[in-house]
Amino acid sequence: MFKKVAFIGAGSMAEAIIAGLAKDESLVKRENIVVTNKLNEDRLEELHHKYGITTLVGKAAVVRDADIIVLSMKPKDLAEAVEDIKNFVQEDQVIVSVIAGASCERIANLFGKKIPVIRTMPNTSAMIGYSATALSKGEYATEKQLQDAIALFETVGSAFVVKEDEMHAVTSISGSGPAYFYFMVEAMQEAAGKVGLRPEIAQDLIVQTIVGAGQMLKVTEEDAGVLRKNITSPGGTTQAALETLATENFQEAVIKCVESCYNRSREMGKENG
Numbered sequence: 001m002f003k004k005v006a007f008i009g010a011g012s013m014a015e016a017i018i019a020g021l022a023k024d025e026s027l028v029k030r031e032n033i034v035v036t037n038k039l040n041e042d043r044l045e046e047l048h049h050k051y052g053i054t055t056l057v058g059k060a061a062v063v064r065d066a067d068i069i070v071l072s073m074k075p076k077d078l079a080e081a082v083e084d085i086k087n088f089v090q091e092d093q094v095i096v097s098v099i100a101g102a103s104c105e106r107i108a109n110l111f112g113k114k115i116p117v118i119r120t121m122p123n124t125s126a127m128i129g130y131s132a133t134a135l136s137k138g139e140y141a142t143e144k145q146l147q148d149a150i151a152l153f154e155t156v157g158s159a160f161v162v163k164e165d166e167m168h169a170v171t172s173i174s175g176s177g178p179a180y181f182y183f184m185v186e187a188m189q190e191a192a193g194k195v196g197l198r199p200e201i202a203q204d205l206i207v208q209t210i211v212g213a214g215q216m217l218k219v220t221e222e223d224a225g226v227l228r229k230n231i232t233s234p235g236g237t238t239q240a241a242l243e244t245l246a247t248e249n250f251q252e253a254v255i256k257c258v259e260s261c262y263n264r265s266r267e268m269g270k271e272n273g
């Protein structure tokens with residue numbers, strides 16, 4: 001059980017983790033989840049009402065006595081955010097970063113001390129306890145501190161330890177990944193209209209289809225290719241559909257999509273120091 005978990009940054013990623021932590025309460029009481037942001041007090045008020053957490057404007061009070069301090073601002077805001085808190089943070093506190101592209105070394109350097117840093121890459125499915133979160137520990141973090149961070153992210157989904165140099169790749173698969181599936185769903189919604197399905201029916205069918213396909217992969221542990229072939233009758237409807245995807249270079253598009261994400265993550269790491 002943690003005494004206090006502090007969030008610096010109160011955007012969509014912070015909210016997703018807060019929602020999971022506050023619902024579960026096994027690791028930290030909701031009033032001991034303390035959140036601040038840059039200057040949007042209305043947003044803090046909203047989070048307080050939704051989750052019963054504590055929100056504060058003063059940075060010193062937010063980080064004081066926190067076991068874990070979660071950095072959840074955009075990469076471009078990292079340096080300024082650390083500048084605001086670094087004089088109040090001690091070396092026995094653990095920094096957990098969710099920031100794409102920011103290395104443990106860079107974060108420790110910004111603090112200017114041997115601060116333990118755990119770099120993570122969750123996704124927004126944390127909101128409902130389904131995040132796939134990857135974690136890696138920096139030079140000054142202990143195995144126990146890594147385990148504490150794993151426990152934190154296990155309250156919002158599954159946690160996987162990776163090497164830090166795999167984080168850009170992780171971002172391109174599971175960090176941004178949910179957006180690829182949502183984009184596919186949007187396209188299917190449009191397509192359903194074109195083939196004459198009422199939107200309210202299409203929505204439920206699409207959602208149950210994507211959930212069912214995900215569960216099939218998880219529960220059966222079967223290869224995606226085998227599951228696909230099980231649906232594809234020779235000369236049937238699925239074959240016609242998949243041939244069109246192949247003609248339209250679907251696989252190449254997905255591979256390029258992941259590579260663009262990976263390259264952008266590396267660039268962001270460099271752009272922000």
Ligand SMILES: NC(=O)C1=CN([C@@H]2O[C@H](COP(=O)(O)OP(=O)(O)OC[C@H]3O[C@@H](n4cnc5c(N)ncnc54)[C@H](O)[C@@H]3O)[C@@H](O)[C@H]2O)C=CC1
Pocket residue numbers: 008009010011012013014036037038039040072073074075077080081082084098099100121122123124175176
């Ligand atoms: N949204 C997503 O799906 C995922 C996001 N991430 C990472 O999470 C981080 C946050 O992303 P979002 O929540 O989407 O961003 P967002 O724009 O929704 O929220 C950013 C928050 O940081 C706050 N902030 C900015 N400067 C600050 C400062 N100096 N001090 C304190 N707070 C400050 C803002 O007020 C805002 O509350 C990013 O670095 C992103 O790479 C990681 C995994 C998934």
Ligand SMILES: O=C(O)[C@@H]1CCC=N1
Pocket residue numbers: 100171175176
């Ligand atoms: O788009 C972004 O930069 C962040 C990182 C992973 C998901 N969203």
